[in-house]
Amino acid sequence: MEGVGEEEMEGVDHLAHERNKSEFDVDAMKIVWAGSPHAFDVSDRISKLVASDPGFRKDNRSTLSRKELFKNTLRKAAYAWKTIVDLRLSEEEAAKLRFYVDEPAFTDLHWGMFIPAIKGQGTEEQQQKWLPLAYKMQIIGCYAQTELGHGSNVQGLETTATFDSQTDEFIIHSPTLTSSKWWPGGLGKVATHAIAYARLIVGGREHGVHGFIVQLRSLEDHSPLLGITVGDIGMKFGNGAYNTMDNGVLQFDHVRIPRNQMLMRVSQVTCEGKYKQSDVPRQLVYGTMVYVRQTIVADASCALSRAVCIATRYSAVRRQFGSQNGGPETQVIDYKTQQSRLFPLLASAYAFRFIGEWLKWLYADVTQRLQANDFSTLPEAHACTAGLKSLTTTATADGIEECRKLCGGHGYLCSSGLPELFAVYVPACTYEGDNTVLLLQVARFLMKTVSQLGSRLSSKKPVGTIAYMTRVEHLMQCRCGVQRGFAELSADLVEAAVAHCQLIVVSKFIEKLQQEIPGKGVKQQLEVLCNIYALFLLHKHQGDFLSTGCITPKHAALANDELRSLYSQVRPNAIALVDAFNYTDHYLGSILGCYDGNVYPKLYEAAWKDPLNESVVPDGYHLYIRPLLKQEIRTARL
């Protein structure tokens, strides 16, 4: 292009000078981030496959109407499935492909909840019948638990499932408006089947909430079956964003299903109408939520790392003020205020990655124990998945918004990728359990185990964690010491629950560093990030720590000095640390975060693609603007 300076030419890596500063092996860090060489290979291969296929383009989402957007999502989901079948992708590769397609869709709930619910709560026989159909997508499922009137309070659900021993069936019914199923993803326009949660009634007696497989639509013409009223609940937060998902409303009018469609691993109803509760905790009915909560923690590290990648690269590109004698202005990433806002988020992204790995191990361990009817770790697994889901999603939602602000005005453009990332991500603080409700579950767990906290203090723990453990114990004892009810103290107990979850994240980050971590300088970088994460929280909550007496004001001041020093250590490695996420420009979907840093020409080019710029004179000029300008007062034709 005429007069285009070197700094604006395509194909030039405008961040090369930043990448050359790196003090560690980025390729080795990519393996650490991915989890293993195999995981890296799958991620790298599939992300490039998706990025190179125009069938998966997503840069036009914000310009489509709701119906066009949804139809395009159906097209993509079908195209993704065809790609998976044609290329004979493994389950792992298929999951990665759906991840990099990066579009909330009915398939998320089919694969992410409907199938896990059958695997977790179905008998062997039920799994053998339904899983093959679901795996081949010959049925499409959703997870219909939440109702218009109840979401958090599962035991408050109103839908009923009444056993009819005459016909060996359950009658599924929505007795009230508030019992309408409301929110289930995929329910509105696509799902042919649901796992519907309802109050079981046998012989006039209630037995609490259980899961039932219910067909919603004909597999011939997709029309709702008799007694089924189903639709979409309408537009949600943000343009594009989660509106690719048909969150639905569903009412049952005395719908009959065979008795063998009640998920019967946890409890059974015999054909004689006998209710049998097997000797497993009734909370196993909640098992699917526990499973999804642990996946949400891993998802948080992905979403936060994506926002941090965009903000870090742009902070290295953006220059503002500080020009000496006509020289270049200062990179905003060099401002201490920018570093003090950005680098704790970078550290959090890595911290959440590793806690997500640990939680996946914890969930697999508890699942294995359940198979041997060992329920000993179930309470801890529930508390950890609930608490870490709450902690990481709150921090990630806040972090994405902070990354938008770190990008100044351009962060507010859709082409930055940040507004849509925020709009798609924030419901994670609500779905799979409202974050406060989940922290109350953690608080309840802590109240029961606080007596054991002391013994944990004496055990050999790294110094860093002792301060964090003392903080939790102190917060609990201050609260529990006074004789007032749980409800009265709940706001304080929630703070203790957050402190407990932060202790877990710090502890597991430290444990990660005790492992063998290959690659020049990789472990050193992770140690810096771990210290930033721990000291940033200590600085943020220093009131808690000071009140425990285990740190003094001088310690707090030293910690702050150390933070500044750590930020200086991260600075030359910042771009390499976000390169290690190995995100394609397609997946990032951000001009500000593009790999080559060639931001301004791309921003300028993108502006002209907006439909509003299809004409230089806007529709409506002659009707509304011209009369104003010409001071002609006449009734504008409506």
Ligand SMILES: CC(C)(COP(=O)(O)OP(=O)(O)OC[C@H]1O[C@@H](n2cnc3c(N)ncnc32)[C@H](O)[C@@H]1OP(=O)(O)O)[C@@H](O)C(=O)NCCC(=O)NCCSC(=O)/C=C/CC(=O)O
């Ligand atoms: C808030 C909950 C947990 C309350 O459940 P409730 O039955 O009322 O139990 P209690 O609070 O009375 O606790 C009794 C007892 O049970 C333990 N416990 C509770 N839950 C679990 C569990 N999952 N696993 C193991 N143990 C559990 C609890 O600790 C108590 O033990 P004690 O020893 O102290 O007696 C419940 O209502 C709940 O989970 N609410 C949240 C609802 C939710 O998460 N909905 C998600 C719907 S699906 C969705 O949102 C999908 C989104 C789409 C997407 O993900 O993309």
Ligand SMILES: Cc1cc2nc3c(=O)[nH]c(=O)nc-3n(C[C@H](O)[C@H](O)[C@H](O)COP(=O)(O)OP(=O)(O)OC[C@H]3O[C@@H](n4cnc5c(N)ncnc54)[C@H](O)[C@@H]3O)c2cc1C
């Ligand atoms: C995008 C999205 C997708 C979803 N997908 C699905 C799905 O596929 N399937 C499905 O079944 N559901 C789904 N849901 C529903 C979701 O699970 C619920 O909205 C969620 O569990 C929160 O429940 P609620 O809406 O009843 O919130 P409420 O509990 O009504 O929360 C309102 C306020 O009350 C507070 N509160 C509630 N109880 C207490 C208490 N005991 N003590 C203190 N404070 C309390 C909460 O903290 C919150 O501040 C989805 C929701 C969203 C937003």
